[in-house]
Amino acid sequence: MRLVQVLIPEGNRDSVVAALDEQELDYAIFEETGRGEFEAMVQFPVPPTGVEPVLDDLRAAGVSESAYTIVLPTETVVSTRIQALQALYPGDRLSRDELKANAESLAPELSTYFAFIVLSTVIATGGLLLDSSATIIGAMVVAPLMGPAITASAGSVLADRELTTRGITLQVTGLLLAIAVAAALGVLLKGTVIVPPGTDIRTIPQVAERTSPDFLSLFIAFGSGIAGAISVSRGSGSTLVGVAIAVALIPPAATAGLGIAWEYAGVAASASVLVLVNLLAINLSALAIFWLSGYRPELTDQHGTVRASVLRRGAVLVIALVGLSVVLGLVTLAAYQTTTFEQQATAETEQFFDEPELSEYELESVEVDYNTQDLLLGHDPTVTVIAGRPTVESVPPDLADRLDRRLEERSGEDVAVRIGFIIGQESDPIPPTTGTSTSAVATSTPHAEWPLVSVGPDVSGGATKTVGDRFTPQWPFRR
Numbered sequence: 001m002r003l004v005q006v007l008i009p010e011g012n013r014d015s016v017v018a019a020l021d022e023q024e025l026d027y028a029i030f031e032e033t034g035r036g037e038f039e040a041m042v043q044f045p046v047p048p049t050g051v052e053p054v055l056d057d058l059r060a061a062g063v064s065e066s067a068y069t070i071v072l073p074t075e076t077v078v079s080t081r082i083q084a085l086q087a088l089y090p091g092d093r094l095s096r097d098e099l100k101a102n103a104e105s106l107a108p109e110l111s112t113y114f115a116f117i118v119l120s121t122v123i124a125t126g127g128l129l130l131d132s133s134a135t136i137i138g139a140m141v142v143a144p145l146m147g148p149a150i151t152a153s154a155g156s157v158l159a160d161r162e163l164t165t166r167g168i169t170l171q172v173t174g175l176l177l178a179i180a181v182a183a184a185l186g187v188l189l190k191g192t193v194i195v196p197p198g199t200d201i202r203t204i205p206q207v208a209e210r211t212s213p214d215f216l217s218l219f220i221a222f223g224s225g226i227a228g229a230i231s232v233s234r235g236s237g238s239t240l241v242g243v244a245i246a247v248a249l250i251p252p253a254a255t256a257g258l259g260i261a262w263e264y265a266g267v268a269a270s271a272s273v274l275v276l277v278n279l280l281a282i283n284l285s286a287l288a289i290f291w292l293s294g295y296r297p298e299l300t301d302q303h304g305t306v307r308a309s310v311l312r313r314g315a316v317l318v319i320a321l322v323g324l325s326v327v328l329g330l331v332t333l334a335a336y337q338t339t340t341f342e343q344q345a346t347a348e349t350e351q352f353f354d355e356p357e358l359s360e361y362e363l364e365s366v367e368v369d370y371n372t373q374d375l376l377l378g379h380d381p382t383v384t385v386i387a388g389r390p391t392v393e394s395v396p397p398d399l400a401d402r403l404d405r406r407l408e409e410r411s412g413e414d415v416a417v418r419i420g421f422i423i424g425q426e427s428d429p430i431p432p433t434t435g436t437s438t439s440a441v442a443t444s445t446p447h448a449e450w451p452l453v454s455v456g457p458d459v460s461g462g463a464t465k466t467v468g469d470r471f472t473p474q475w476p477f478r479r
Contacts (some may be wrong), residue, residue: 001077002051005070007038012062019061020044023054026079038068045077048235050089053094057297065298065364092234096158096295101233102156107166114177116144120246121178124187124254129195129204133260135362136251140351145174145248149279150232153286154315159297159306159317171283175253175275182257190261201262210255211267212372213274214332218325221248221278225285233293248278266373270331277324334372338381341411342368345383348410352403353387362388364422376387383407385419395421 008016013029020027020042027044046054059065094102107113120143127135152167154160182291189195201207224244251273259267291310296303346366353363363385370381385403389395404417 001045001074003043003072003074005043006058006063007068008040008042008063010037010039012291013040015061016058019057024081026081047086047089049091049093082195093293094233094235099154099157099233099295103151103163107151107432111204113375115171116142117174117177118181120250121181121254124250125182129208131204139250141241143250145249146228146245149282150286153283153290156287156310157290157295158446159302178250178253178256182254183260186258186261193204201258202267207255210252211270212331212335213328214335215328216272218281219275220366221281222285224248225282226289229286229289236240244280273324279474280321287314296475320348321393331372334375338370338372341370341381341413344411345407347383348407352406360389364388367377371393380416382412382416388422
């Protein structure tokens with residue numbers, strides 16, 4: 001429920017009382033002596049969805065839109081008319097004036113806003129480099145990005161140009177600042193004892209997750225924007241929803257900054273695309289929710305102009321999203337193809353070593369080096385196989401060639417295959433280990449280098465060939 005207090009201008013008391021009686025509201029009137037242009041103050045309880053239509057009726061009765069008006073949330077109202085009013089005004093949608101007040105409160109002062117942007121970016125950058133999802137979530141709690149996104153959309157539907165401009169400006173400058181802060185922090189940390197020299201940020205899972213944006217990212221952004229608009233228009237849960245919006249913006253912005261610091265153009269570009277997609281989707285979904293919820297300017301003659309403005313802005317956002325969605329579509333398709341190839345290559349390799357003539361070999365691991373960037377850039381996949389053999393007998397020289405041909409026939413990809421062999425020894429048969437064992441078993445330690453047979457493109461640009469090489473495996477091997 002809301003408690004509304006309104007000052008009645010001189011000469012309009014009767015019309016205001018008539019409007020309240022027509023709405024069957026309980027009200028109390030107090031004589032106003034503080035300001036000469038007003039003759040009384042009236043207060044009345046009304047459900048949240050009834051604030052806007054009742055105030056519209058009062059303004060039609062002579063109460064100016066600039067008149068002293070207060071809308072207060074109230075816990076309990078005891079009245080015989082409340083039940084009928086709740087049936088007349090169901091739901092919990094906030095009034096136009098409350099929405100505007102909420103939107104303004106969500107756009108903080110510049111010093112506060114930029115301070116929280118810097119702090120959240122520093123925390124998010126540290127979380128990315130540490131591969132810590134908990135730290136990144138902590139950064140989202142600090143980030144103040146929900147306010148500007150909601151403010152811009154609310155200003156658009158309410159014909160408040162100042163509110164719209166402020167929201168758009170804060171979003172753009174905030175994200176640019178986040179990218180710059182992450183880049184500066186990356187430059188400072190790169191090569192120090194905190195981030196060891198030679199660190200490839202592209203191998204960090206939290207970073208890699210934000211350098212391959214797909215259509216799921218678009219769904220997350222739309223969901224965040226819709227949740228933000230609903231929470232503000234209903235007056236609940238805005239803090240938690242703000243975290244969801246920050247999740248869609250701050251981590252990819254920090255990733256773009258790290259890409260700049262490490263001079264990885266692909267990382268910076270792909271993360272920037274994700275930032276833009278999320279930003280556009282959040283604004284479009286919030287704009288649509290506010291408009292569909294029935295928010296309009298107070299002045300009727302502004303409705304047509306605002307409708308045209310909202311349609312134009314929505315069209316621009318949709319066109320931009322469609323253009324960027326081409327990138328998302330390519331990445332989504334590439335991710336599907338690379339994952340499919342990885343699963344197929346692994347299954348075919350397992351079947352290859354299950355053949356009777358290779359029964360003495362034990363497949364230890366299959367590693368497929370093939371990601372979305374490789375596919376988009378036209379790089380061929382590489383399959384690395386580690387197999388164990390119990391004797392020192394010579395390895396068939398065409399084993400890698402045979403597996404290569406099998407994979408190419410089944411997948412249609414031009415594959416490079418590398419097979420490494422391990423010679424293991426056991427003093428006694430060793431049963432599978434299911435827990436901590438107290439018995440000591442002597443086993444041989446594998447040699448640091450193992451014979452390697454590989455087939456793949458010649459680095460000099462020649463034809464595919466079989467070469468002899470030395471392979472230094474990492475131990476233990478991962479299956």
